[in-house]
Every structure is written in C-alpha cells, then in structure tokens.
Amino acid sequence: MVDRTDFERLDAADPLAGVVGRFSLPDGLVYLDGNSLGPLPTHVPEAVSRVVVDEWGRDLIRSWNAHGWWEMPGVVGDMIAPLIGAPPGSVIAGDTTSIALYKSVAAARHLRPDRTVILSDSGNFPTDLYVLGSVAEQTDAKLVMVEPHEVGEAIDESVAVVSLTHVDYRTGRRHHMGELTGAAHRRGAMMVWDLAHSAGAMDLDIAEADMAVGCGYKYLNGGPGAPAFVYVRGDHASSLVNPISGWWGHAEPFAMSSSFVPAPGIERMQVGTQPIIALVALKSALEAFDGVDPHQLRSKSEMLTDAFIRLVEERVDAVEVVTPRQASARGSHVSLAHPEAVRVMAALIAEGVVGDVRPPNLLRFGFAPMYQLHTDVWDAVETIERVLAEERWRDFAFSSHTVT
Amino acid sequence: MVDRTDFERLDAADPLAGVVGRFSLPDGLVYLDGNSLGPLPTHVPEAVSRVVVDEWGRDLIRSWNAHGWWEMPGVVGDMIAPLIGAPPGSVIAGDTTSIALYKSVAAARHLRPDRTVILSDSGNFPTDLYVLGSVAEQTDAKLVMVEPHEVGEAIDESVAVVSLTHVDYRTGRRHHMGELTGAAHRRGAMMVWDLAHSAGAMDLDIAEADMAVGCGYKYLNGGPGAPAFVYVRGDHASSLVNPISGWWGHAEPFAMSSSFVPAPGIERMQVGTQPIIALVALKSALEAFDGVDPHQLRSKSEMLTDAFIRLVEERVDAVEVVTPRQASARGSHVSLAHPEAVRVMAALIAEGVVGDVRPPNLLRFGFAPMYQLHTDVWDAVETIERVLAEERWRDFAFSSHTVT
Numbered sequence: 036m037v038d039r040t041d042f043e044r045l046d047a048a049d050p051l052a053g054v055v056g057r058f059s060l061p062d063g064l065v066y067l068d069g070n071s072l073g074p075l076p077t078h079v080p081e082a083v084s085r086v087v088v089d090e091w092g093r094d095l096i097r098s099w100n101a102h103g104w105w106e107m108p109g110v111v112g113d114m115i116a117p118l119i120g121a122p123p124g125s126v127i128a129g130d131t132t133s134i135a136l137y138k139s140v141a142a143a144r145h146l147r148p149d150r151t152v153i154l155s156d157s158g159n160f161p162t163d164l165y166v167l168g169s170v171a172e173q174t175d176a177k178l179v180m181v182e183p184h185e186v187g188e189a190i191d192e193s194v195a196v197v198s199l200t201h202v203d204y205r206t207g208r209r210h211h212m213g214e215l216t217g218a219a220h221r222r223g224a225m226m227v228w229d230l231a232h233s234a235g236a237m238d239l240d241i242a243e244a245d246m247a248v249g250c251g252y253k254y255l256n257g258g259p260g261a262p263a264f265v266y267v268r269g270d271h272a273s274s275l276v277n278p279i280s281g282w283w284g285h286a287e288p289f290a291m292s293s294s295f296v297p298a299p300g301i302e303r304m305q306v307g308t309q310p311i312i313a314l315v316a317l318k319s320a321l322e323a324f325d326g327v328d329p330h331q332l333r334s335k336s337e338m339l340t341d342a343f344i345r346l347v348e349e350r351v352d353a354v355e356v357v358t359p360r361q362a363s364a365r366g367s368h369v370s371l372a373h374p375e376a377v378r379v380m381a382a383l384i385a386e387g388v389v390g391d392v393r394p395p396n397l398l399r400f401g402f403a404p405m406y407q408l409h410t411d412v413w414d415a416v417e418t419i420e421r422v423l424a425e426e427r428w429r430d431f432a433f434s435s436h437t438v439t
Numbered sequence: 440m441v442d443r444t445d446f447e448r449l450d451a452a453d454p455l456a457g458v459v460g461r462f463s464l465p466d467g468l469v470y471l472d473g474n475s476l477g478p479l480p481t482h483v484p485e486a487v488s489r490v491v492v493d494e495w496g497r498d499l500i501r502s503w504n505a506h507g508w509w510e511m512p513g514v515v516g517d518m519i520a521p522l523i524g525a526p527p528g529s530v531i532a533g534d535t536t537s538i539a540l541y542k543s544v545a546a547a548r549h550l551r552p553d554r555t556v557i558l559s560d561s562g563n564f565p566t567d568l569y570v571l572g573s574v575a576e577q578t579d580a581k582l583v584m585v586e587p588h589e590v591g592e593a594i595d596e597s598v599a600v601v602s603l604t605h606v607d608y609r610t611g612r613r614h615h616m617g618e619l620t621g622a623a624h625r626r627g628a629m630m631v632w633d634l635a636h637s638a639g640a641m642d643l644d645i646a647e648a649d650m651a652v653g654c655g656y657k658y659l660n661g662g663p664g665a666p667a668f669v670y671v672r673g674d675h676a677s678s679l680v681n682p683i684s685g686w687w688g689h690a691e692p693f694a695m696s697s698s699f700v701p702a703p704g705i706e707r708m709q710v711g712t713q714p715i716i717a718l719v720a721l722k723s724a725l726e727a728f729d730g731v732d733p734h735q736l737r738s739k740s741e742m743l744t745d746a747f748i749r750l751v752e753e754r755v756d757a758v759e760v761v762t763p764r765q766a767s768a769r770g771s772h773v774s775l776a777h778p779e780a781v782r783v784m785a786a787l788i789a790e791g792v793v794g795d796v797r798p799p800n801l802l803r804f805g806f807a808p809m810y811q812l813h814t815d816v817w818d819a820v821e822t823i824e825r826v827l828a829e830e831r832w833r834d835f836a837f838s839s840h841t842v843t
Contacts, residue, residue: 132711
C-alpha cells in the first residue's frame with residue numbers, strides 16, 4: 036500500500052525539485068494540462084515588460100540591432116536544439132506549428148519529386164493531416180493515411196515523405212523515432228517529425244531525421260500561441276526550397292533585391308517578420324531549462340505517468356486506461372476513456388484538477404516533468420476517484436470547447 | 440516666411456492633438472520611423488501584463504474561452520476593418536504579412552486557374568515579389584513585373600492576379616487604388632493589395648478589391664513583428680481555397696476530424712494557433728484609434744508631408760525630394776535622395792531625428808498622423824539642414840543594417 040506521504044518523499048528526493056519553483060502556478064491547483072498550454076515561467080513577465088517598455092518603447096527601431104531582435108529566431112532555436120538532440124544552428128523558431136509543417140513537408144516533397152505518396156497515420160493531429168493534404172494536392176502527390184502500427188510496413192519506394200507526430204495527442208502512444216526514421220531512409224523517403232507533444236518533456240534524438248517541427252506553447256511553456264520551431268538536418272540546409280520565399284529567408288535581406296536568393300543555412304526556412312514579443316516570452320521560458328538534462332525529464336515523466344496509471348488502475352473502476360503501460364511506448368500524458376468524458380472533466384476542473392478532453396470519450400492528463408509534483412499524481416487520482424464514485428459529473432452539462 | 444511658432448500653432452489647433460498623448464515617445468526624440476516600427480501606445484504595457492500574468496499565469500487553459508483568446512484574430516480584424524474601409528467580418532489578423540500575402544495570392548490565383556500571369560511592379564516590397572514568385576512557380580504562372588506607371592496598361596486577359604503595394608516603401612509614391620482595382624476587374628483579374636505602408640495613416644477604400652493584406656507593426660503600432668491582417672471581399676469568403684489548410688480554418692475545429700472542411704467565412708484564411716500575447720498588444724494598440732476618423736488622419740498626413748517637402752525644398756539644397764509633390768500621389772512618408780544617405784541618417788539619429796535609409800541613396804521619413812507633431816517637421820528640417828550644411832555625416836561610417 037502506498038499513501039500520500041510516499042509521494043511527498045518522492046517530491047523531496049526529486050532531482051528537478053529546484054526547477055519546479057521556476058514556474059508560477061496558482062495555489063491549490065493541480066494543473067495537468069501543460070501538454071496543451073504550459074504554465075507561466077516566473078521570469079517571463081519581467082522579460083516581456085522589458086521588451087515592451089524598454090526596448091520597443093524607449094529604443095524603438097534601433098532595438099532590431101541593439102537588442103538582438105533580428106537574430107532572435109536563431110537564438111531561440113539554439114536554446115531548443117539541445118532539448119531535441121539537435122546540434123547548434125539546426126533549429127529556428129517562428130511562425131505557427133501548422134505553417135512550419137507546411138514549409139517543411141513541401142520542402143521535403145520537393146527533394147523527392149518523382150515519388151507519389153505522402154504517408155501519415157490516423158493518430159496524427161488533425162491540422163497535420165490538413166497541411167499534408169494541402170501539400171499533396173499542390174504537388175500531385177497522394178496523402179496515404181494508415182493505422183499507427185502499420186506505418187513501418189507502409190513505407191515503400193513510392194513514398195516521398197513520411198510525416199508523423201511523435202506522441203499521439205489523444206492516446207499518448209509514442210512512435211519509435213529511430214526505427215521509423217531508419218525505415219524511411221532505407222526506402223529513400225524523407226522523414227519529418229512533429230514534436231509538439233514531446234519537446235520539453237523527454238530526451239529526443241532528432242538528429243537523424245531530415246526535418247522536424249514543434250510547438251512553443253506546450254511543454255516548452257512559451258505562452259499561448261508561442262512561435263513554433265523547425266529543425267533541418269545540416270546536409271539539407273543548403274539545398275532545401277522553402278515553398279514560401281520571404282525576405283527573412285533571403286541571403287541578404289537588406290540588399291532589398293527584387294530577386295530571391297535563399298540564405299545558406301537554416302535561416303532559409305524563415306519567411307516574414309516574426310513576433311518579437313512572443314519570441315522574447317519563449318526565450319525567457321526556455322531559460323527555465325538551464326541546467327536540466329532531458330534524460331532527467333524523461334525519467335521523471337516515466338515515474339509520474341507510471342504512478343498515475345497504476346493508481347488509476349488500482350482505485351478507479353469506471354475508466355479505462357488507453358495509454359500504453361510500457362513506458363517506452365508512451366509520451367508524457369495519459370488518457371482515460373469514460374463515456375461522459377466532457378462532464379467528468381468539468382467536474383474535475385471544479386474540484387481543482389485541470390486536464391482536458393478529446394472527443395468523444397477521452398480524459399487527458401499531461402505530466403510535465405519541469406514543474407509537476409509527485410503529489411499532483413496522488414491528489415489527481417484522489418479527486419478522479421471521488422468525482423466518479425459520487426457521480427459528481429452529473430451536475431455538469433455537456434460542453435466541449437477546449438484548445439489543444 | 441514661416442518659423443517654429445507657426446508649427447506650434449498648428450499643433451495647438453490639431454484636431455488629433457488629444458490622440459498624440461496615447462503614445463509613449465522618449466522626450467526630445469523626433470521619431471519619423473513609424474512607417475517601419477510604430478511607437479508604443481501607452482496602454483499596451485498594462486494590456487500585455489494582464490494577458491501574461493492574469494490570463495496565462497492565473498487562468499491558464501481556460502483563458503481560451505474566458506478571455507476570448509480564440510476569437511482574438513476576428514476581434515482585432517474588426518478593429519482594423521474601419522481603418523481600411525472594410526465591413527465587419529471581412530478582416531482577420533494573424534501570421535506575418537508575407538504569409539498573409541502567400542495565402543491571399545495563392546487563393547486568388549486558384550480562382551483564375553486558366554490564366555497565366557501574376558502581375559506586379561518594380562516598386563513592390565521585395566518580400567512581396569519573392570512571395571509572388573513562389574506562387575507563380577507552384578501554379579504554372581509567370582510573374583510579370585512592370586514599372587509602377589505601366590501597371591494599368593499591362594493588365595490584360597492573361598492576368599490572373601494583380602498584386603501591388605499601395606504605397607511604395609522607397610519613394611512614397613501611391614497607386615490609385617480605385618482605378619487599378621477597376622482596371623483589373625474590367626479584364627477579369629483578381630486584385631490583391633498590400634496595405635503595409637497605408638493602413639493607419641490615411642483613409643482607404645478597400646471594399647471593391649478582392650483581397651488585401653497589411654502589416655500590424657507600422658502605422659497600426661502593434662509592436663515589433665505584430666500579426667498581419669487579411670481582408671477578403673464578402674462574396675469570395677465562401678469560395679476561397681486557403682493554400683494551407685489548418686485547424687484554425689476548419690468549420691468545426693474542435694470536432695478534430697481527419698478531413699478538412701473550411702469555415703464558411705473569413706476564418707478559413709486562418710491556419711494555426713496564433714500568438715495571443717502579440718494579438719493582445721495589437722488589440723490594445725488599435726484602441727488608440729478609438730474615435731479617430733481616417734479622413735482626419737489623411738488630412739493631417741497631407742499637412743505634415745506637404746510642410747516637410749516645402750521646407751526641405753526651401754532650405755536644403757543637398758538633397759532631392761523623390762516623393763511626389765501631389766498629395767494624392769503619395770503616402771505618408773517622404774524620401775530624400777543623397778549619395779551618402781546611410782552616413783547622413785547616422786548623423787541625424789545622433790542628433791535625435793530618427794528616420795531610416797533605403798539603399799542605395801534614400802533617406803526615408805515617416806509622418807504618422809496619430810502621434811506626429813507639426814513641430815516635428817520643423818525640428819527635423821532644421822536638423823537635416825544643419826547636418827548637411829556642416830557635413831556632420833563625415834564623422835559616421837557606412838553601415839546599413841535597418842529593418843523595414
């Protein structure tokens with residue numbers, strides 16, 4: 036038998052205990068939705084105030100040089116690189132995840148012009164599938180969608196690009212990145228990963244993949260709608276064609292030439308002027324990762340998700356755990372199936388446990404190792420058990436407006 | 440003969456005098472670069488702090504509904520609409536100007552599939568030309584670039600899309616929007632305007648055009664890299680195909696369906712999750728336009744640019760005014776040619792007059808009617824006269840790193 040004091044001991048022994056205080060979370064809230072919107076890192080308000088008041092307000096146009104605004108996408112990219120196992124100079128921040136994916140997949144498709152298929156799976160996030168559909172339609176390719184476990188076998192010589200999300204936003208199921216990248220490469224296909232539900236929560240080894248994109252506002256905690264990022268493997272950087280030529284991707288943007296010459300490196304994946312205030316918020320948020328080893332993140336993420344799954348299975352009969360029990364097969368969130376998921380989540384939120392819902396029947400709980408307490412796991416399961424045992428969800432109406 | 444007291448009297452009589460105080464500008468600075476980066480509106484720091492600390496920090500994920508984050512692009516679009524002469528529900532904010540143009544021109548091109556030409560002019564901003572080049576290449580069209588005064592005659596039945604920037608970023612020359620939109624429509628072409636150097640500085644009547652894009656960080660003062668906007672004429676909104684399908688453009692984004700169904704209205708021009716902090720800054724900046732009639736803006740803009748041109752011609756022999764003297768043929772900035780433009784601008788900035796430079800030889804001065812004083816014109820010309828007469832620019836080295 037375990038009890039809450041066991042979890043208190045785990046918190047006391049947590050090698051990341053000193054990092055938890057780098058985040059501002061409301062007292063008494065068990066926040067398990069950082070896989071949708073990471074919480075506010077404590078230094079962000081000051082950094083944002085500085086860029087708004089001192090840099091924009093006081094130094095105005097000269098801030099582009101004086102405060103490094105122009106270089107910000109690369110500086111932020113270099114802060115993300117070690118979190119995904121990428122070398123310096125291979126990652127750049129900007130735009131949205133959807134736009135980043137469009138640019139990356141179109142560029143990858145351009146390097147395999149004679150093939151006919153863009154391959155993905157049914158566990159991919161909808162916007163990824165929509166973007167892949169756009170690229171397929173514009174380049175006379177066919178988007179083929181298979182079941183997640185069928186991807187490896189479906190990669191053949193017709194496949195130009197394999198584009199997958201590493202961790203399934205619904206089930207938490209995780210693809211084996213190395214195996215599938217290898218399978219794609221053995222067949223001569225380009226491999227593009229979406230790291231939206233992985234970057235910042237675990238160790239990653241993206242370097243072998245051709246390209247990757249990711250999200251700034253989930254486990255990287257950059258704030259609502261924070262800029263996305265793009266990774267490009269070094270040997271591709273000087274041959275890629277960004278489908279949207281823009282002046283920030285030009286080799287000499289200030290020459291103001293009427294003809295486009297792409298920048299030699301990762302900068303060619305840029306298009307237009309980036310939101311500096313948002314980039315500064317993301318940069319400040321990434322400083323919370325100073326001194327954190329991604330392996331520590333994964334180790335804690337496994338402990339948290341493992342404890343949650345075990346406690347739920349011991350104590351809560353009314354739900355089914357849909358996330359893989361095997362740690363290497365899951366990401367950092369756990370989903371529980373319940374036919375009244377929307378109403379159950381409303382009841383949990385009213386009791387101070389915040390997760391979210393993915394229709395029609397999934398309760399989703401994210402465990403972000405940067406700031407999560409082990410006692411959060413205990414407290415969440417206590418609340419889930421009580422809400423379901425007492426059927427408190429019956430007091431709540433159906434409503435499903437939530438944002439990933 | 441005029442002197443500074445005449446300009447002081449103009450400031451005292453300025454119908455927009457009460458609006459000037461809505462902006463924070465450093466004391467003693469004559470800021471004539473708001474056409475590149477608008478200054479900080481006084482209420483923005485508080486609005487940004489609120490969204491960061493109270494909304495993101497305290498209310499976390501529920502802010503998407505509780506604080507209207509999800510609807511923000513449309514709310515901001517509706518604040519921009521009256522400034523460009525567009526009806527409510529026809530403008531949406533988001534992404535960058537370059538991305539907005541790519542989406543718009545590709546969508547316009549899609550409505551004229553049998554034509555072969557995308558037409559622009561040599562006065563267009565380079566990134567616009569790069570974007571048009573991308574769309575042309577991807578859709579088997581040819582980008583044809585003519586001289587600005589030749590555009591009207593160059594529109595024939597082969598032209599799918601005419602895409603022009605309303606006000607030339609270098610010379611300040613302004614296209615006649617109504618005439619060229621009419622010419623495009625008579626030939627069956629789609630007309631897409633870039634309002635980067637017009638929106639917020641003058642009255643505009645965009646409604647007849649098919650589409651338009653614009654910039655949030657110049658005369659709209661939304662902060663560095665602020666979100667852009669897209670206008671779509673009502674009758675196109677339900678037939679346009681956004682070249683990048685994304686979940687924010689879906690009719691039912693929260694259904695998380697694997698197939699894409701575009702939203703019925705302007706929302707279909709959206710792609711991915713937008714930077715909320717940047718949108719809040721832009722929204723707060725746009726509140727400075729409360730009660731301001733765009734005709735008042737244009738009237739003051741004409742007075743300021745007219746006075747500047749006349750004073751320069753009277754007092755400064757060493758430069759040539761390249762901006763049209765006729766008010767209806769220019770925007771809200773004035774450019775002066777000087778062979779040592781870069782060094783002259785460095786000297787002016789050292790003397791507290793901030794404009795910028797466009798290579799190789801243009802000194803550029805923006806006159807933003809929202810916050811510019813008439814005495815700014817007098818003080819700027821006094822400084823320009825002194826810097827050139829005393830050849831102070833010889834103390835400064837050549838360096839041309841500035842951002843539009």
